[in-house]
Amino acid sequence: MKIIMLIDMDYFFAACEELRHPELREKPVVVGADPKGGKGRGVVSTCNYLARRYGIHSAMPISMAYRLKPDAVFLPVDYEYYEEMSRKVMQRVKEFATRFEQVSVDEAFIDVSGKVDGYDSALSYAKELKESVTKSYGLPCSVGVSTNRVLAKMACEAGKPDGIMLVKEEDGAKFLAKMPVGKLYGVGKKTGEKLQGMGYKSIGDLARANPVNLVSEFGSYGAEIYRSANGKGDDSVVENYEVKSIGRERTFQEDTSDRDEIRRQIISICKEIKTEIEKQGFSFKTITLKIRYPDFTEQLRGKSLGHYSNDISQVEDVAIRLFERYVEHGERIRKIGVRISSLSKKGGQMRMSDFAN
Numbered sequence: 001m002k003i004i005m006l007i008d009m010d011y012f013f014a015a016c017e018e019l020r021h022p023e024l025r026e027k028p029v030v031v032g033a034d035p036k037g038g039k040g041r042g043v044v045s046t047c048n049y050l051a052r053r054y055g056i057h058s059a060m061p062i063s064m065a066y067r068l069k070p071d072a073v074f075l076p077v078d079y080e081y082y083e084e085m086s087r088k089v090m091q092r093v094k095e096f097a098t099r100f101e102q103v104s105v106d107e108a109f110i111d112v113s114g115k116v117d118g119y120d121s122a123l124s125y126a127k128e129l130k131e132s133v134t135k136s137y138g139l140p141c142s143v144g145v146s147t148n149r150v151l152a153k154m155a156c157e158a159g160k161p162d163g164i165m166l167v168k169e170e171d172g173a174k175f176l177a178k179m180p181v182g183k184l185y186g187v188g189k190k191t192g193e194k195l196q197g198m199g200y201k202s203i204g205d206l207a208r209a210n211p212v213n214l215v216s217e218f219g220s221y222g223a224e225i226y227r228s229a230n231g232k233g234d235d236s237v238v239e240n241y242e243v244k245s246i247g248r249e250r251t252f253q254e255d256t257s258d259r260d261e262i263r264r265q266i267i268s269i270c271k272e273i274k275t276e277i278e279k280q281g282f283s284f285k286t287i288t289l290k291i292r293y294p295d296f297t298e299q300l301r302g303k304s305l306g307h308y309s310n311d312i313s314q315v316e317d318v319a320i321r322l323f324e325r326y327v328e329h330g331e332r333i334r335k336i337g338v339r340i341s342s343l344s345k346k347g348g349q350m351r352m353s354d355f356a357n
């Protein structure tokens, strides 16, 4: 039996702001676009729990947040600072893991099967991890513990904030059954609405569906959500935390959902990476797509080829497939990036200076 955990920092950007300005702890804090006295455009990135009491939540238009609580503390997104805190926290999390996979700036899956023996020991290990992060860095987090990614993620969400939740494999389907179908990990807004339209209101409804219907509607993704609804699923954790990598990013002038434009940018990024790997003589094994949304949340989605390659068309193919798979139609994007890692260099070992870019 594998033990997979998801550690997710609570209201991360706002928590980072509270950390450097402790006087904010007693106030509603909203990190995001400039509200400009209620006329501002853009959205809320993150807010603390005090702000949530007023109905404010992430991805909400900043003008609406302003109307709900004009005297809340509104702060701009200081991404560099949050990334610096993220690096520290993730380094600690990694020390607890047999395998470590960061999926966003404040979230990571870890496989701890080699470190624990059974559920009880997994639970105390999760406590140890949580305490270590909270005590060392003063940032709150939640941990979900189970045997696969879906259950670990859903357990973590259910335990928030500042919680630890364990869901045993055999209790998975029951744990999920009453939740609305749109809450299932891996189901986005559009898919959620489509499933509702097909008559699946709760995750339990989806678990009892005829999988054939789901596959004919959604292809292999239909089979995947059917398994998820039944508490089964992927238990792999793919190491992606690589210092040794080459990547490029593009920020769009305006947030965009224009898929042709996004694909063009992915291809143009890949051209730059091609120039770089030819210059340096690198081969690579892993390709990661990074998507940053208007609210500054990020998705990292990676794929390992299983062998070394220097064929850039593979990077393009994989990056575009990950984009098609993980970004829904109509979803707006702020920034897109592609990164190759697990590098190898012809003619000997790599030096650290090879990675300075």
Ligand SMILES: [Mg+2]
Binding pocket: 008, 009, 010, 011, 012, 106, 107
């Ligand atoms: Mg978080």
